[in-house]
Amino acid sequence: MKIEFLYPEVASLFGELGDIDFLVRSFPEAEIIKTKRIERPRFLDETIDLVFIGPMTERVQEQIIADLLPEKDIVREKLENGQTLLAISNAVEIFGQYVETDEGERIEALGILPFFARRQMLDRLSDVFIGKRGDLDIIGLKAQFTQVYKTDDLPYLCDVEKGFGLNMQSRVEGICWKNFLGTYLLGPFLVSNPLFAKAWLEEQFPEETIELPFFDLAVSAYWKHLDDIRLMRP
Amino acid sequence: MRKPFSFYIAHWIGKLALFGMRLLRRTGSYLPGAIALRIDPKYLSHTGKPDLIVMVTGTNGKTSVCNMLRYFLESAGQHVMDNREGSNTIEGLASAFLTHNTWSGKSPHESGVLELDERSAIRIFPHVQPDVLLVTNLYRDSYQRNAHAEYIFDILDRSIPPTTKLVLNAEDPISGRLALQNERVYYGIPLLDGECEQRHPRFSDLVYCPVCHRDLEIDFIRYNHIGRYHCKHCGYSSPEAKYHVVSFDRERKEAQCATDEEKTIFHTQTDGVTDLYNLLSAAATASECGVPFSKSAEYSKTLPPLKSRHHEEIIHGRRFLSILCKGYNPVAPARVFEYLQAQPGRKVLVMANGTEEEIVENMAYLYDNDYSYLNDPSFFQIFCCGERYLDYALRLRMADIPEDRIVLSRDYAEIPHLIAYENADLICLIHDVSDVPWVRNLLSAIRKDMEQLQ
Ligand SMILES: [Zn+2]
Secondary structure, three states: OEEEEEOOOOOOOOOOHHHHHHHHHHOOOOEEEEEOOOOOOHHHOOOOOEEEEOOOOHHHHHHHHHHHHHHHHHHHHHHHOOOEEEEEHHHHHHHOOEEEOOOOOEEEOOOOOOEEEEEOOOOOEEEEEEEEEOOEEEEEEEEEOEEEEEOOOOOOOEEEEEOOOOOOOOOEEOEEEOOEEEEOOEOOHHHHOHHHHHHHHHHHOOOOOOOOOOHHHHHHHHHHHHHHHHHOOO | OOOOHHHHHHHHHHHHHHHHHHHOOOOOOHHHHHHHHHHOOOHHHHOOOOOEEEEEEOOOOHHHHHHHHHHHHHHOOOOEEEOOOOOOOHHHHHHHHHHHOOOOOOOOOOEEEEEOOHHHHHHHOOOOOOOEEEEOOOOOOOHHHHOOHHHHHHHHHHHOOOOOEEEEEOOOOOHHHOOOOOOEEEEEOOOOOOOOOOOOOOOOOOOEOOOOOOEOEEEEEEEOOEEEEEOOOOOOEOOOOOEEEEEEEOOOOEEEEEOOOOEEEEEOOOOOHHHHHHHHHHHHHHHHOOOOHHHHHHHHHHOOOOOOOEEEEEEOOEEEEEEEOOOOOOOHHHHHHHHHHOOOOOEEEEEEOOOHHHOHHHHHHHHHOOHHHHOOOOEEEEEEEOOOHHHHHHHHHHOOOOHHHEEEEOOHHHHHHHOOHHHOOEEEEEEOOOOOHHHHHHHHHHHHHHHHOO
16 A cells, blocks of 8 residues: 655645544555655556645645646546545646636646636635535535536535535535545545545555544544534524 | 815714723724724725834734834833734724824824734735834734735735835745845844754745745754745845844843844743744834834833733742633644643643634644644643544544543533642643633632642
């Protein structure tokens, strides 16, 4: 098992260090790779079981897109062949068609998945979140400058129960395609959602021994958190 | 400038609203300012201003620095206005001018020391241009509103008036590069004798060269991105500080500080480097406003303690500390943890952050803050309390803190009964609000228990 954290020194703005700690602990046997911004991602050239990338500043996002554009065919092929990749917040946008800026300019992204993002730097959107994926409640916090517009047939993570979705009109959150999972949920996402994390990781890695850290405590915290978010005024 | 009639209407109605709120004993300074700005959107342009306007902004330290700076200017005989009564947004600033200016809208003050919310700069600077602007530091903070340090940097960088002189932190390569065309001075604290470097901070808001974005050589890192750097690719290096610390005697709480012309001793309130930054930046700014550096040093001896932020007493030989510290901040709690870890003795720590109303959104801060400072056997009881008690406990476990040192107490009233006073040399309460009954009750209950011990 190999886990690659892409650019954690710049792409972990909103508590994603918690997700990184969580994954490292979940796979105690795994080889952990932390790829720096100035390095070439390892998953482009070798088999990496899980790739994680968190949120970054807009300037860094544009630099990363520019660096990855020449590799977009490799990234596309990897994802088509079932690469497991978890992207949080604006890291999701790297894999879409383009990011539209305040000025109406289009920043071409890798163009792999059928969605685009519209960025409004003076309009920071934020709210607590509850979503339903089957019977499971997914919780978190959203805080972002972008709204995402996807095609109807592109699968998503969950239905919105509280808060807003991919855009202010959307009632769905997240993007799931093959083994790509993108979500705007901060939280940190995995730590805050141990039941989802367990289900998703077991589905992705049925052969692996997964030791979710302090699972009982994490689940108690999750139930309490869910109750509290439910009580919060919309 | 001739003031339009709408200004006088705004000013008088705003002033009446202010009196009305006082009669009703309502605090908060948002409403009168908001009313004035509603009537005259350029109220801040039109209202009278002191001869000298100093503003203080940045992620951490604004309020403490404003208090010190005001004290230095007042001690030097200046008549100073401020916005300490209320908020640091445009409405709060408008309320401050409503409070301090005469009915005719004139300012009776020589100088103004105004705390400025980083994000509000864009709305305020078109109307009030500070002569001097002190930026304490820029970190990621208030994720929901302020996003990240680069976002706040861009807002400030775009809106700082070209005539404003900047006082900047030489060890902050982010805020240190604001409005590069403006006149500026720096203050700085070199790595002090016996100070531990934090070469591997949990996170840093500046990893690559701010000029060429390539890898950066580290001279030293104090914490997070605060430190000195240089770039071997493009020649960037941290700026030289005009005002700097030469040495810091933590035991005597005395810091020798210097400029090119003089050396002088400042008295600090605590032995922490954060307070030293606050003091140095306030004195540097005062100096740029005409108060000699050596005079501020003299005034630092009589600086009134910031009681609400850091309170310490010895009760029957045991230390009792209460520290006010922003909970919604990825840096401030970790600085307190670091300070506490360095204190001698066996410690009990009560983390009383967060009430029911402000519960859910601060989870990210938990994981950005460095809790490894608490993974030290000297902390034999760490209390996780309030509505997020389980999340705090999980965070501590993720920092490898053994279960038997963690005490869960959702109910604040239960905490004093669970503290093992007999085994403790130091009991510390960290809270992110002070003016609420449960903090006051908790403080007095712990103090009472300690007084009953022999
Ligand atoms: Zn450089």
